[in-house]
Amino acid sequence: xxxxxxxxxxxxxxxxxxxxxxxxxxxxxxxxxxxxxxxxxxxxxxxxxxxxxxxxxxxxxxxxxxxxxxxxxxxxxxxxxx
Ligand SMILES: [Zn+2]
Numbered sequence: 001x002x003x004x005x006x007x008x009x010x011x012x013x014x015x016x017x018x019x020x021x022x023x024x025x026x027x028x029x030x031x032x033x034x035x036x037x038x039x040x041x042x043x044x045x046x047x048x049x050x051x052x053x054x055x056x057x058x059x060x061x062x063x064x065x066x067x068x069x070x071x072x073x074x075x076x077x078x079x080x081x082x
Contacts, residue, residue: 001068009056022051022060 002012013021025033025047033044050063058079062072 005054005059007057009054011052011054019055020052022053023047024051
């Protein structure tokens, strides 16, 4: 999937691994996964929401549950220089 960030950067998750696809689970989602019993890391399902971070401006995009439509966009407000 490809998406042009509002800053102009082209985001693309075709490279695996990549630097834009964040794997974010709610505590409830993770609890449900863990309760399935012994699991191999390869068996961990994708999170319900795909979340991308632009590698240029650090904006965060949240996609609809199990979908490809963006439902939220966050702009970086503050960052501590590493
Ligand atoms: Zn951007």
